[in-house]
Amino acid sequence: DTEVTQTPKHLVMGMTNKKSLKCEQHMGHRAMYWYKQKAKKPPELMFVYSYEKLSINESVPSRFSPECPNSSLLNLHLHALQPEDSALYLCASSQVYFRAPLQGRLSGANVLTFGAGSRLTVL
Amino acid sequence: KNEVEQSPQNLTAQEGEFITINCSYSVGISALHWLQQHPGGGIVSLFMLSSGKKKHGRLIATINIQEKHSSLHITASHPRDSAVYICAVRTGETSGSRLTFGEGTQLTVNP
Numbered sequence: 001d002t003e004v005t006q007t008p009k010h011l012v013m014g015m016t017n018k019k020s021l022k023c024e025q026h027m028g029h030r031a032m033y034w035y036k037q038k039a040k041k042p043p044e045l046m047f048v049y050s051y052e053k054l055s056i057n058e059s060v061p062s063r064f065s066p067e068c069p070n071s072s073l074l075n076l077h078l079h080a081l082q083p084e085d086s087a088l089y090l091c092a093s094s095q096v097y098f099r100a101p102l103q104g105r106l107s108g109a110n111v112l113t114f115g116a117g118s119r120l121t122v123l
Numbered sequence: 124k125n126e127v128e129q130s131p132q133n134l135t136a137q138e139g140e141f142i143t144i145n146c147s148y149s150v151g152i153s154a155l156h157w158l159q160q161h162p163g164g165g166i167v168s169l170f171m172l173s174s175g176k177k178k179h180g181r182l183i184a185t186i187n188i189q190e191k192h193s194s195l196h197i198t199a200s201h202p203r204d205s206a207v208y209i210c211a212v213r214t215g216e217t218s219g220s221r222l223t224f225g226e227g228t229q230l231t232v233n234p
Contacts, residue, residue, distance in 0.1 A: 037164070042209060042224030088164045110154065110213065111171050112222070117164035 002027060006091050006115035014123050015081060021118045023074040023091030031055075031097040032074040033112070034066060035090040043090055049074060050097035081122045091115040126150050129210050129225035136232050142197040144228045146210030149191065156222065157184050157195050158209040166209070169195070200232045 004025045013019050023032065031050050035043035048056035049068040057066075063085075065077040074091055092112040127148045136142050146155070157169040170177050170184040172193070177184050181200075186193040197204055210225040 040227075042211075042226055043166075045221065090164065090166065092166075111168050112156070113168065114158075114166035117166075119164065 002113070004091055004093055004113050004115035006089075006118050008118060009116065010119050010121075012121045012123065013078065013081065015083075017081075018077070018079045020078065021076040021089055021091075021120070023076075023093075023115055024072055025093045025113070026072055027093065027095075027113065028071075029093035029095050029113070030071060031094045032068060033092040033094075034074070034076055035092065037088040037090055037117070039087075047076075048097060055097055078120070081120075083122050086120055086122045088117045088119050090117045125226070126214075126223050127210055127212055127225040129208075129228050131228060132226065133229045134231070136200050136230070138201055138232055138234050140200050140232075142200050142204075142230065142232075144195045144208050144210075144230070146193045146195070146225055147191060148193075148210075148212045148223075150212065150214050150223070152212040152214055154213040155186055155193050156211040156213070157193075158211060160207045160209060160227070162206075169208075197230075202232045202234050205231050 007022045011019060033048050034046040036046050037043040045058050046060045047066045052068045052071055063080045067075040092114045094110055094112050130145045154171050154173050156171050159167045159169050169182060172184055172186050174188060181198045183196040195208060207227040207229050209227045211222045214221055214223055
């Protein structure tokens with residue numbers, strides 16, 4: 001299995017709803033990421049989990065709450081979102097979060113595998 | 124000025140043409156990625172490189188560290204190559220490491 005699976009593919013929610021996005025990989029990767037992507041813009045990093053611990057939170061509002069229950073799963077819990085939060089939410093994974101290249105050689109451990117994304121619309 | 128600049132922003136080609144997409148960056152990096160994003164969202168990692176040149180099928184990626192510049196070439200382009208191509212650079216050390224993305228190049232290959 002060489003994929004990152006995201007569910008649901010599409011989600012429409014109201015501003016008072018509570019919902020979750022899910023991400024799963026079975027490649028043995030120990031780093032998992034959430035990105036947010038607005039139309040015609042590059043992805044923006046939200047969170048990084050390394051060995052199931054939160055390593056990076058890019059000052060994301062608390063209405064987004066990540067959770068990494070085990071090394072294969074990454075959730076993004078959504079509550080009291082705003083219409084401007086509508087976007088494509090991309091999950092990615094890599095073998096490790098970061099491994100510095102040794103003697104000029106790249107570590108393939110940093111290559112990201114992306115999921116297909118969950119398209120969120122907040123009404 | 125963005126740390127990662129791509130050109131062109133949009134590119135339309137006829138099937139069979141040789142295509143070049145350029146990426147320039149202004150920071151020190153440990154690696155540069157080329158990514159492909161199809162309509163609907165899914166992103167595929169094409170290459171990761173820190174020096175020289177890599178080839179995979181009809182795709183070739185080159186990087187010149189001194190000039191802080193990378194190119195992605197597509198030979199014998201095909202309509203299925205139509206996608207957004209994104210250059211991303213890895214900066215920072217250990218826990219501060221980040222991918223910084225370019226704005227992407229929208230490629231359309233017409234039959």
